[in-house]
Amino acid sequence: MLERLNRWLDVRLGHRRWWGAWRARTLPASPSWWLTSGSLVFWLLVIEVATGLLLMASYSPSLATAWPSVSYIERTAAGSFLRGVHYYTAQALIVALLVHLIRVVACGIFRAPRELIWVTGLLSLPLVLTWAMTGNPLSGSQQGLAQVAVEAQIVGSTPGVGPTLSRLLLGGEDVGHLTLVRLYFLHVAVVPLAAAALLALHISQVLRHGLAPRENNQQPSAPVPYWPYQSVRNMTVLALVVGIIALLAWRYGAPLGAPADPDLPHHPRPEWYFRALFELRRHFTGEQELIATLLIPTAVLLIFLTFPLWDGLFGRRTASLLRTSTLLAGLAGWGWLTGMSYHRDLYDGEYQASRKQDRIWAERARALAARGVPPTGPAELLRNDPQTQGPLLFARHCATCHPWLDKHGQGLAASEASAPNLYGFGSRQWIEGLLDPERIASDHYFGRTAFAEGEMVSAVQELAAGLEGDELSARRKQLRLAAEALAAEARPPEAPPEARRAAAGRVLIAGELGCTGCHRFHSEGELGTAPDLTGYGSRSWLVAFISDPRHDRFYGERNDRMPAFAPGPDDARNLLSQRELALLADWLISQQAAPSDTPRPTPAAAPQLTSR
Amino acid sequence: MQQMQRRGFLQWLTGLLGAAVCSVVGLPGVKYLLESLGRGRRTARVVQRVARLADLTPGRPLLVAVTARKQDAWTEYAQHVVGRVWLVKSGGDGGVQAFTAVCPHLGCTIQAGADGKTFVCPCHRAAFDAQGRRLPSSATGQENHAPRDMDALACRVVQDEQTGEAWVEVTLEQFVPGLRHKVARG
Known part of the structure; x- marks a missing residue:
């Protein structure tokens, strides 16, 4: 039955002849591991197409949906x-x-x-690089879109057609929705079709002319069939490479940075295969940049393209030597430039801090995205996140x-420290320090202020003045209870012992400690x-305090140097908008919860932010 | 003979390695495609006040929207229309009936007929009377494709605690289209 179907099909398709010709292929010499490279490239391309098609089932290109759809794919x-x-x-x-x-x-x-x-x-090399280049920004990450913005600038600097090409690529003046759609169009349609055409020509030529005989090699006595003697080697190498890929994919996965947001500071870098060009560009400035971005790569490509002509020009032996040295020089130059670029970044503290910060933001954005992305786009995730915006503000x-420094000195250093350290502001520990007669006048609190x-x-100092022994420790205990009561103003205690102590503290604030002599506390003072x-x-x-510390409710006329950040109702005239005030306040409050812990995720922001 | 055995073994090995490579993409590929089946379910049931009783006129059906929080793949909408409901106030006792606007035939949105009192589905002209019952083809001169009457929804009149106004509260549900009987979507 199957045989009859096969025969029926063969009369129409003639596939047996094709299969027969494929099986009858012979090797010019014995099978070799060297010969596996072509098949490896082919099968890796097939895997790219297969996985790419699968990803297309969930991916959506646009500024508002690219990153969310990729993070959605990443969630399973x-x-x-x-x-x-x-x-x-x-x-x-x-x-x-x-x-x-x-x-x-x-x-040869x-x-x-x-x-x-x-x-x-x-020619497939620049094509595959273009393929990768159009694919990387599709995630809509900060890194990807920064790359495409730079690439569009480079394209745009080409004399003549540059600006038009750049506009075509971006779909306008700036990176936007159309940029991602255009990149997607190139990545899944134009470049694959071009690659398929190139590959078809390449493979048909290989089949037509057969594998090249090795130089200075005698033909073997009996031709060795390609299948399965070479095929098994091809498959072994492919399986090995795919094994490594699968391991990397399983263990580390593909990176996904924070969603693109021009407001978040970022140090863009190209992928490793463009690092050499990135480094090369450092050595050419202004008008000369074209040399690095256009002339040198084109010249290298042209030199390599003319390899077949060299035999006629220089003679076979010289040409062979020249080719090998050109290739080695090219590889060495490429490797050196790449190495230089990575070496530079390795010792660039600002860049390393920025990378660390990028990872924190990426993790945070993905955690927030798991709860759903707002319809306005993924940039909103971090823009409305107190944990991200608090330290920046x-x-x-x-x-x-x-x-804003913890006891290890980690956090945000002040450029000209002249006001209390606000790390853990409003927490019991922070208030205890403020009410400590020995610490209140230290630099940690009011030391450097009026x-x-x-x-x-x-x-506060008078409360402990002249007291010793039991009297002093009793006073200290009262002050700790007052601190507990004040901390409870921001965070009502959950457990009964704290609630009891806070209640006792409230009585002391209005009574024995005499705080309400100057301060208002609920109905007292x-x-x-x-x-x-x-x-x-x-x-x-x-929010009220930061808006206007000069208000009667706070310091009034005795305010030291703290500015009023939002004294009026009009956001445009204020230093901080209501939204920013809320983010800052929410972040400060969230830090009250566990002030003794090493703060996360803010300390990485410190070196970078304070250096600005 | 030994040559043949070796050849056979190598063919088998090539096939095995090829199958292993295929499975690296194939198995997760199938899993990935099937995973989307379990994600992004519809909002099952929404109970909501949709209109003031005073806004309804007897004999004039009113189309109202039911909104709810909705997750569409990665996007989270705080307020999104999750269904439309036809409200019908009867002239006699002033009672209110609610029907989902989803046609029981193929799920199009049912609209008001030309007279403003009956209903018609724009897709295949399925027609319903003012109580949501299928009209026979003799009445409209056209084949009625609806397999059942319009799907009635649970509906009651409630008083607002603060203003004392009477509101119509509807329980929105989804039903499987195409069946002769009303079956809630699980």
Whole structure:
């Protein structure tokens, strides 16, 4: 039955003849591991197409959907693995293609009548690089879109057609929705079709002319069939490479940075295969940049393309030597430039800090995306996240005077520390320190402010003045209870012992400790002499205080140097908008919870932010 | 003979390695495609106040939207239309009936007929009377493709605690189209 179907089909398709011809292929010499490079490139391409098609089932190109759809794919193990395979296979493909080219040069396979094999093979290298280049930004990550913005600039700097090409690529003046659609169009349609045409010509030429005989090699007595003697080697190498790819994809997956947002500081870098060009460009500035971006790569490509002509020009032996040295010089130059670029970054503290920060933001964005991305786009995730924006706002607006450093000195250093360290502000520990007669006048609190000589400092110090032994420890205990009560203003305690202590502290604040002599605390005391302690350190208290510390509810006329960040109702006239105030306050509050822990994820922001 | 054995073994080995490589992409590929089946389910049931009783006129059906939080793959909508409901106030006792606007035939959105009192589905002209019952083809001169009457939804009149106004509260549900009987979507 099957045989009859096969015969029926064969009369129409003639496939048995094709299969027979394939099986009858013979090797010019004995089977070789060297010969596996071509098949490896081919099968890696097939894997790229297969995984790419699968990813297309979930991916959506546009500024608002690219990153969310990729993070959506990443959320399942299978999706993450497939994207990893797609990513690492692309890198393996570039390496395999280079190895294949080197082998072809080493074996001199481009001689007549095989010139077209060489030309199509060599042209596939820039094509595959374009393929990778159009694929990387599709994730819509900060890194990817920064890359495409730079690449568009480079394209745009080409004399004549440059600006038009750049606009075509971006789909407008700037990176936007159309940029991703255009890149997608190139990545999944134009470049694959061009690659298929090139590959078809390449393979048909290989089949037509057969594998090249090795130089200075006698023909073996009996021709060795390709199948299965060479095929098994091909498959072994492929299985090995795919094994490594699968391991990398399983273990590490493909990277996915934070979604693109021009407001987040970022140090863009190209992928490893463009690092050499990136480094080369450093040595050419201004008008000369064209030399690095256009002239040198084109010249190198042209030199390699003319390899088949060299035999006629220089004689066979000289040409062979020249080719080998050109190839080695090219590889060495490429490797040296790449190495230099990585070496430079390795010792660039600012870059390393930025990379660390990028990873923190990426992780944070992905965690937030798991709860759903707003319809306006993924950049909103980090823009509305207190954990991300809090440290940035603090560094920009507060860290001129206020440090935010834990006991290990980690965090955000102030450029000119002249105000209390706000690390853990409003927490029990922080308030305990403020109410400590020995610490209140230290640099950690009021030491560097006008209040160092003020009534608060003297009042707290007087509370302990002249006391010794049991009396002193009893006073200290009272102050700790008061701290507990004030911390409870921002965070009502959950457990009964804390709640009891806070209740006791509240009585002391209004009573024995005499705080309400100057401060208002719920129904006790008056406003206008010292900051309101009602709701101390809570969100609304912080927002009101940062908005205007000169307000009667806070320092009034005795305010030291702290600016009013939002004194009026009009956001445009204020230093901080209501949105920014809320983000800053929410972040400060979130840090009250566990102030003794090493703060996360903010310390990495410190070196970079304070250096600005 | 030994040559033949070796050849056979190598062919078998090549096939095995090829199958292993295929499975690296194939198995996760199938899993990945099937995983989408379990993600992004519809909002099952939404109970919502959709209109003031005073806004309804007897004999004039009113189309209202039911909104809810909705997750569409990666996007989270805080408020999204998850269904449309036809409200019908009867002239006699003032009672209110609610029907989902999803046609029981193929799921198009049912609209008001030309007279503003009956219903018609724009896709295949399935027609329903003011109580959501299928109209026979003799009444419209056209084949009625609807397999069942319009799907009624649970509906009650509630009083707002603060204003004291009477509101119509509807329980939105999804039903399987194409069946002769009303079956809730699981």
